[in-house]
Amino acid sequence: MNINVRILTKSVSQQYAFKRIVTFSTKPTQQAAVAAVPQQQEVTGPSVRKPIVPAHYRFVYPEFLPDPKIEWRNAIREKLERLDMLDRRRQIELPEFYVGSILAVTSSDPHAAGKTSRFVGICIHRERCGLRARFILRNVIDHQGIEVVYELYDPTIQKVEVLRLEKRLDDSLFYLRDALPEFSTFDENMEAEPLEEGAPVPINDIKVVLRPRPWLERWERQNLLGVANIEQYIKDKHRKSAEKVQKPWEKFDLMKQYRATIPEEEQKEIFAEVHTELHTLELQRKRNKRKRTFVKPKHLA
Amino acid sequence: MLRTVLSDLARLRLNGFVCSVTQVREKGHLNRPRLRNPYWFMRKQRSQTDDQVTGENRSFIKEVIHDTYGTPALIKGVQTYEQKQLIKTNEVPVSTEPWTPAVRRCGLIARKIGQYPLWLKNGERIRTTLLQVVDNHVIKYTPPEEYKPTQRPNVHNLNRYGCILVGAESTNPAQLTKEYCGIFRDSGVMPTKNLARFIVSPQAALAPGTPLNVGHFRVGEFVDVRGKTVYHGFQGVVKRHGFKGMPASHGVTKTHRRPGNIGGGGEKGRVWPGTKLPGHMGNRWRITKGLRIWRINTKYNVMWVQGSAVPGSTNGLVYIYDTILPLRKPQVAPPMPTLYEQPEDDAPDDIWYEQVHNFKDESITYKPE
Amino acid sequence: MAQILLRNFTRAGNAALLTKGTSCSSITGTSAEPGSCQLHTTPACCEIRKLARLRVVDNSDLGKRAMAEGRPPRCIHVYNKRGVGLIGDKVLVAIKGQMKKGILVGLKQKQRIKQPQFDSNNLVLIDDNGSPLGTRIHVPIPTVLRTILKEKTLAKGADYTKVLAIASRYV
Numbered sequence: 001m002n003i004n005v006r007i008l009t010k011s012v013s014q015q016y017a018f019k020r021i022v023t024f025s026t027k028p029t030q031q032a033a034v035a036a037v038p039q040q041q042e043v044t045g046p047s048v049r050k051p052i053v054p055a056h057y058r059f060v061y062p063e064f065l066p067d068p069k070i071e072w073r074n075a076i077r078e079k080l081e082r083l084d085m086l087d088r089r090r091q092i093e094l095p096e097f098y099v100g101s102i103l104a105v106t107s108s109d110p111h112a113a114g115k116t117s118r119f120v121g122i123c124i125h126r127e128r129c130g131l132r133a134r135f136i137l138r139n140v141i142d143h144q145g146i147e148v149v150y151e152l153y154d155p156t157i158q159k160v161e162v163l164r165l166e167k168r169l170d171d172s173l174f175y176l177r178d179a180l181p182e183f184s185t186f187d188e189n190m191e192a193e194p195l196e197e198g199a200p201v202p203i204n205d206i207k208v209v210l211r212p213r214p215w216l217e218r219w220e221r222q223n224l225l226g227v228a229n230i231e232q233y234i235k236d237k238h239r240k241s242a243e244k245v246q247k248p249w250e251k252f253d254l255m256k257q258y259r260a261t262i263p264e265e266e267q268k269e270i271f272a273e274v275h276t277e278l279h280t281l282e283l284q285r286k287r288n289k290r291k292r293t294f295v296k297p298k299h300l301a
Numbered sequence: 302m303l304r305t306v307l308s309d310l311a312r313l314r315l316n317g318f319v320c321s322v323t324q325v326r327e328k329g330h331l332n333r334p335r336l337r338n339p340y341w342f343m344r345k346q347r348s349q350t351d352d353q354v355t356g357e358n359r360s361f362i363k364e365v366i367h368d369t370y371g372t373p374a375l376i377k378g379v380q381t382y383e384q385k386q387l388i389k390t391n392e393v394p395v396s397t398e399p400w401t402p403a404v405r406r407c408g409l410i411a412r413k414i415g416q417y418p419l420w421l422k423n424g425e426r427i428r429t430t431l432l433q434v435v436d437n438h439v440i441k442y443t444p445p446e447e448y449k450p451t452q453r454p455n456v457h458n459l460n461r462y463g464c465i466l467v468g469a470e471s472t473n474p475a476q477l478t479k480e481y482c483g484i485f486r487d488s489g490v491m492p493t494k495n496l497a498r499f500i501v502s503p504q505a506a507l508a509p510g511t512p513l514n515v516g517h518f519r520v521g522e523f524v525d526v527r528g529k530t531v532y533h534g535f536q537g538v539v540k541r542h543g544f545k546g547m548p549a550s551h552g553v554t555k556t557h558r559r560p561g562n563i564g565g566g567g568e569k570g571r572v573w574p575g576t577k578l579p580g581h582m583g584n585r586w587r588i589t590k591g592l593r594i595w596r597i598n599t600k601y602n603v604m605w606v607q608g609s610a611v612p613g614s615t616n617g618l619v620y621i622y623d624t625i626l627p628l629r630k631p632q633v634a635p636p637m638p639t640l641y642e643q644p645e646d647d648a649p650d651d652i653w654y655e656q657v658h659n660f661k662d663e664s665i666t667y668k669p670e
Numbered sequence: 671m672a673q674i675l676l677r678n679f680t681r682a683g684n685a686a687l688l689t690k691g692t693s694c695s696s697i698t699g700t701s702a703e704p705g706s707c708q709l710h711t712t713p714a715c716c717e718i719r720k721l722a723r724l725r726v727v728d729n730s731d732l733g734k735r736a737m738a739e740g741r742p743p744r745c746i747h748v749y750n751k752r753g754v755g756l757i758g759d760k761v762l763v764a765i766k767g768q769m770k771k772g773i774l775v776g777l778k779q780k781q782r783i784k785q786p787q788f789d790s791n792n793l794v795l796i797d798d799n800g801s802p803l804g805t806r807i808h809v810p811i812p813t814v815l816r817t818i819l820k821e822k823t824l825a826k827g828a829d830y831t832k833v834l835a836i837a838s839r840y841v
Contacts (some may be wrong), residue, residue, distance in 0.1 A: 031578065048729075058679070065652050070539065071614065071615060072415065072469050072615050073379075074414040074415050074615060075618055076378045076414055076433060076601055076603065077414040077415035077417070078415075079378075079601075080598065080601065081417055085660075085661045086659035087659075087661045088660045090661070091661070091662070091663055092661070092664060107784060108424065108664070108665055108666045108814055109667075109784070110667045110817070111812075111814045111815075111816050111817045112816075112840065113816075113840075114669065114811040115666065115667040115668070116666075117813060117840070117841070119786075119841060122561070130417055131417045131418055132417065132418060134783070138692055141809075141839070141841065142659070142808060142809050142810060142838070143354050143661075143778070143790065143809070143838065144487060144727075144788060144790070144809035145788065145789030145790075145791070146786045146787070146791075146810065146841055147786065147787045147788075147789075148782070148784060148786050148787070148841075149781070149783050149784070149787075150784060151418075151426075151783055153660075154420065154426070154666045154783070154784070155420050155658045155660070155662075155665045156420070156424040156664065156784070158664050177789065201686050207464050250797060259326070264834040273337065426783070
């Protein structure tokens with residue numbers, strides 16, 4: 001059924017088909033995410049009576065979608081996992097963030113002096129689903145690049161703040177390891193830069209400057225958008241070998257896409273189950289935020 | 302000439318008839334006890350000939366099934382039937398003998414439904430496997446005197462243990478053979494897809510029809526889990542035994558993933574038994590022992606056990622037993638012979654082991670020294 | 671010979687060297703431009719084992735001179751049973767023709783969840799009693815070292831907690 005829909009849409013327009021495909025890893029779609037969200041609403045508006053679940057939920061809460069590998073799926077397990085995730089979300093505010101956003105994570109640390117530690121950094125990667133969801137923060141402190149892996153639902157995490165909510169041009173920013181250090185340096189005492197409510201998440205189209213080879217990975221093969229000077233360092237042999245490993249046909253492989261993603265109908269089911277809870281949590285958070293902003297001037301005065 | 306031969310034959314026949322002495326040659330070979338499968342090993346699936354059944358008859362069959370076993374229902378996350386008429390044995394039997402560590406209780410049939418992490422109260426992360434107990438009912442109890450297993454146990458164990466037959470996952474009897482359905486006739490339980498035999502002490506006997514659920518085990522106890530490992534087919538030594546293989550280059554030809562030398566020459570010039578060689582990998586029954594139960598969900602009959610090394614694939618069948626490890630046996634009596642009382646309505650679904658962090662609690666913090 | 675040296679250098683895989691432009695060019699200067707240097711570029715082995723190059727991060731005179739000259743210390747022994755250095759392990763290094771002991775205070779290797787992973791393999795030089803040669807560590811060190819070094823101090827008799835005292839910052 002789902003494939004049928006996709007094939008039909010494909011025949012209508014290739015681009016359109018891509019935006020309809022819903023991904024777990026958001027590999028091809030994250031670039032198209034912002035563009036897709038308004039269009040999605042247009043599409044679903046007339047056909048479905050009421051779009052109950054906002055279409056952007058799958059980008060805001062990607063970890064609620066299970067692993068698409070069919071051998072590992074089980075409805076009851078996924079349900080229990082979601083219940084646990086919601087329980088945890090009731091205790092702690094886990095905000096919306098993307099790869100490229102700047103986060104500050106406060107976690108309890110038995111080794112630290114004050115028993116808590118705070119780390120500020122840019123999210124360079126986000127992976128896994130369910131309670132295993134995790135992300136990597138990177139920062140350069142005292143000219144020393146440091147990365148920390150955090151699990152989103154780890155109960156030792158006390159607070160996750162988004163200091164700057166934005167996206168980058170790529171799905172993972174591992175190339176920051178090979179970039180000049182100023183591109184991953186962020187001030188630890190950075191103030192949060194709040195975004196207007198309802199505004200789309202901005203895409204930071206900054207292009208980072210890489211250091212000369214040797215690199216940790218062969219970046220020239222990965223079609224990175226956020227790198228400025230990759231051409232400067234590669235030679236013809238690199239270009240040739242990079243061309244050889246390209247798989248331009250994969251974007252036409254609907255079956256591959258289907259296996260790598262959760263079908264749209266199932267996504268709707270999943271989010272319909274958790275939507276009300278997430279929505280009330282969101283509202284509560286907004287209310288708290290308003291309270292906080294209301295209190296602030298009093299303190300200043 | 303002919304006459305003598307005939308008379309000889311007649312005499313032979315007569316002799317055989319009169320003496321009736323059986324041949325004693327190769328007696329030892331014939332005397333070995335034949336391995337007989339248990340009586341519930343029989344053809345399960347009926348060959349489907351639906352085209353001969355009219356629609357009316359089909360609905361009639363369905364009606365009959367619903368009349369006898371109840372309508373289809375989703376009970377504790379498992380698609381089954383309301384088997385209300387079965388719960389006749391629900392009253393607690395008057396247990397005469399108390400639990401001792403030597404008592405062997407019944408086990409459960411479960412499905413491995415996946416794995417995910419839990420956290421302890423000290424912030425440590427543990428990996429757990431989720432096992433869902435799927436619609437278990439006792440089918441039959443055979444007392445020790447009548448239980449004749451295929452392989453007779455050691456003499457001192459003879460006739461000490463009975464056998465409980467447990468079924469899991471009720472299914473439409475119209476799809477099963479008549480003989481297979483006959484196994485379930487006396488218990489009154491709906492025919493089930495899966496059967497398992499558990500060797501129990503006579504104190505832990507259960508009446509046929511008793512439903513078993515996850516309350517049979519308690520949080521913090523240890524269990525053994527038996528399952529069939531994932532089948533990998535015929536595999537080479539690199540995958541099967543973790544050999545290193547040989548270099549990719551430096552003049553190596555055609556022996557990149559081969560075992561290399563498999564033994565010496567001379568007097569030991571043969572392949573020694575037990576040599577690691579290519580062969581079938583997986584699809585063996587394996588028991589992981591001593592897994593702690595961290596958490597139990599009574600709503601969906603799910604238990605979280607320690608580790609991710611439970612044999613079998615996700616959604617595969619496993620059997621859960623009380624552990625046999627002597628140091629991990631329970632100190633206090635577990636539910637004997639099983640848990641009969643239903644949980645109260647306002648009781649929480651989840652029962653957490655005391656060391657495990659409940660996701661409903663606040664974040665973990667450490668006290669400054 | 672030079673080829674072997676170069677290969678050893680990359681195999682030890684210390685990107686910290688490469689962050690320092692001076693040291694990089696001093697080593698690769700023999701070949702050519704940075705883009706066309708003849709280093710082979712297999713992924714670096716991030717483990718601290720024998721002959722791995724380390725980066726001295728304290729302000730000891732010896733360490734500073736070694737790093738400035740582009741001749742970083744090489745691990746010649748790891749004082750544990752595995753032979754692969756983990757965080758807080760003591761190592762023996764060859765630095766400027768001398769043998770010195772040091773403590774690993776930051777690793778490139780994959781770390782546990784919530785423990786920092788560094789872009790270079792950092793080392794603090796100590797003497798035989800466990801007291802550091804320098805007076806300050808100029809990069810952050812992981813908080814887990816506090817626990818690890820305290821435990822090792824009790825076990826070994828040498829006092830490693832002095833390393834913690836000269837740390838400027840924890841992450």
